[in-house]
Amino acid sequence: MRAAIYARYSTDLQSDASIEDQHRLCRRLIDGNGWQATQTYSDRGLSGASHLRPGYQQLLEDARLNQFDAVVAEGLDRISRDQEHIAAFFKQMRFQGIPIVTVAEGEISELHIGLKGTMSSLFLKDLAQKTHRGLEGRVRKGKSAGGITYGYDVVRDIGANGSITxxxxxxxxxxxxxxxxxxxxxxxxxxxxxxxxxxxxxxxxxxxxxxxxxxxxxxxxxxxxxxxxxxxxxxxxxxxxxxxxxxxxxxxxxxxxxxxxxxxxxxxxxxxxxxxxxxxxxxxxxQTRNTAISDGIRKLGRTKRARHLFSGMLTCGCCGGGVIQVGKHYYGCSTQRNKGTCDNRLTIKRSELEDRVLSGLKEQLLHPDLIAEFAKAYQEEYNRLAGSIQQERGKAERDLAQVESKIANLIDAITDGMFHSSMKEKLTALEARKSELQDTINSTSDAPPVMLHPGLSDVYREQVTNLTTALRDPSSQAEATSIIRGLLTEIRLVPEDGEYTIELVGELAGLLALGASQNEQSRPEAACSTLCSTQVVAGAGFEPATFRL
The missing domain is CATH 3.90.1750.20 (Putative Large Serine Recombinase; Chain B, Domain 2)
Structure with a gap:
């Protein structure tokens, strides 16, 4: 009688020798019955809850081809721990006339399938509950429940009992x-x-x-x-x-x-x-997810991102419609091109538009009033940070005194013979904390904060001058573009005398208006520079605002 052997162990934590041990026991049973051992099938490190195991599937295939006359395993749970799978396996072997014999249970019958299948399922459920409980305990201690997240390294330390944490x-x-x-x-x-x-x-x-x-x-x-x-x-x-x-x-x-x-x-x-x-x-x-209208249909193009610096922000000063890209490098009124109801046929090159806006921004941002406003805001923030640094230094000095006192108490206790293994860990932790506090104190100056930065005007001028460079530099382009687009709500292109006049609308326009003199704002042609809302915005004037370049 030809007997096939099946062996399996569940996880990589088990010894690979388990397969050979199971084979040895099965061969002893085969020899005792006077059978002939033929094929051997095995699955290493695979759970019995799954039937998608190479060795198990090959066993089923060879059974259909009558390659053996009996299946021998150490136990029924080695073949499967799933009630449905073990019942299906039993039915398949019974149809082929192949008995299932195990070292633990003997020849398998319907009674074994019902009882052992139920016991295996309960075992898996109990194992899952215990594993879940253990993982929860680790998480509540702030430890990882498994795997490693990008941005972190695994730490392996030796505990007090010699085990690896x-x-x-x-x-x-x-x-x-x-x-x-x-x-x-x-x-x-x-x-x-x-x-x-x-x-x-x-x-x-x-x-x-x-x-x-x-x-x-x-x-x-x-x-x-x-x-x-x-x-x-x-x-x-x-x-x-x-x-x-x-x-x-x-x-x-x-x-x-x-x-x-x-x-x-x-x-x-x-x-x-x-x-x-x-x-x-x-x-x-x-904002990206909130793109659905009332009937649940997503608006086409709502989430399309701007390809250029001012894409999606340009409007026609004649009809109020959008200004779109009408060629590879030019902008024009979409209403005039698509509907013909606007008389604005002017176009403007994209690079010319961006250069005019950025050049105008640099010129306006270098107004003395804006430089003074920048210096004031910069100094306030500088002094606030300097004050917080002094507070941090003072707190570190107080904490250091407490840590040194605790270290001294522990040393006195050890000197008096009151040593315990936990004292070593405590002393090590205190010494590490002491070193950390000393580094904090050494890295902060005890000198009073400087109340006036000597080169604020030069710093401001340099940053404004480098505005265009920042928008072209890949490393800072995304941030600089995001900031400028966040300060502008609209850019109007108003045709005047055969060319475009550019009007900026938004918080940035309010900032530029701070640099315009009262005389400039009183002129009729500069009326668009005046502020047009009653909502006050701290540090920038009113919002929204319009400013002409």
Missing amino acids: TGDRRINEDQSEVVRRIFRDYSHGLSPRAIAANLNEEGIPGPRGTWGASTIYGNHQRGTGILNNELYLGRLVWNRQRFLKDPNSGRRQARPNPPEEWVIEDVPDLRIVTDDLWHSVKKRQE
């Missing part, structure tokens, strides 16, 4: 800077696809080698993707979803858990991005 992480400085760059670029208007392309072009390795748009954007509901991972904010969120196995494909399918089942722990030492940067990204994500 698991679940600890620390920030990877190089990767954390990439994370902050991704958040900044997205908040400044770059798409996830463009961010991924830039990172790949620069040869920066991603979590799985190369970067993709889905790696960056992910799924906001499930908290996946770089931009949705709250661990970068110093919050560890676990149990957002559970996994169920599809009975047809055998693949795991994610199902979201209700928020009340989530486990959330604060881990401030793992924070990478600031609150302001996080909220800026969330705001843009919300």
Whole structure:
């Protein structure tokens, strides 16, 4: 009688020798019955809850071809732990006239299928519950529940009992800077696809080698993707979803858990991005998703991003319609081209428009009143930061005194013979804290803050002069473009005497109006420079405002 042997073990944590041990026991049973051992089938490191195992599937295929007369295994749970699968396997072998014999149970009957199948299913359920409980305990201690997040390194330390700690992480400085760059670029208007392309072009390795748009954007509901991972904010969120196995494909399918089942722990030492940067990204994500109209149909082109500096912001000063790209390098009135109801036939070259606006901005921003306003705001912020640094130094000095006092008390206790192993860990932690506080104190000056920066005017002029360069530099283009577009709500192109006069509308116009003299604003031709709202905006005047260049 030809007997086939099947052996399996579940995880990589088990010894590979388990297969040979099972083979040895099965051959002993075969020899005892006077049978002949033929094929052997095995699956290493594969769960018995799945039937998608190479060795198991080959066993089924050879059974259909009558390659053997009996199946021998150490136990029924080695063949499968799923009730449905083990019942199907039993029916298939019974149809082929092939008995199933195990070392533990003997020849398998319907009774074994019912009882052992139920016991195996209960075992899997109990194992899942215990695993889930253990992972939750680790998360509540601020440790990782498995895997490693981009931006962090695994920390392996030896504990007091000699065991190696698991679940600890620390920030990877190089990767954390990439994370902050991704958040900044997205908040400044770059798409996830463009961010991924830039990172790949620069040869920066991603979590799985190369970067993709889905790696960056992910799924906001499930908290996946770089931009949705709250661990970068110093919050560890676990149990957002559970996994169920599809009975047809055998693949795991994610199902979201209700928020009340989530486990959330604060881990401030793992924070990478600031609150302001996080909220800026969330705001843009919300705006991107909020593109549906009342009937649920998405407006075509609503989420299309601007290809050029002022795309989508240009309007015709005659009809109020949009100004669009009418050629490869020119802008013109869309109403005149599409409907013919506007008399404005003028066009303007895109590069000329951008140069005129930027040149006009540089000229207006160098007005003495604006330089004075910049110096005032700069000095206020400089003094505020200097004051906070002094407060931080004072707090560090007080904390250092407390730490040194605790160290002295521990040393006195050890000297008096009151030593315990936990004292060593405490003393090590205090010494590390002492070194950290000393570094903080040494890095801050005890001199009073300078109340007047000597070169503020020169700094301001240099930044304004480099405005065009910043908008052309790939490293700063996204941020500079985002700032300018955020300060402007509209750019009107008004045809006058065969050429365009440009009017800026928005907060930036209000800022420029601060630099216009009263005499200039009193002239009729400069009426568009006056402010046209009663809502006060601190530091910039009124909003919205219109300014003519």
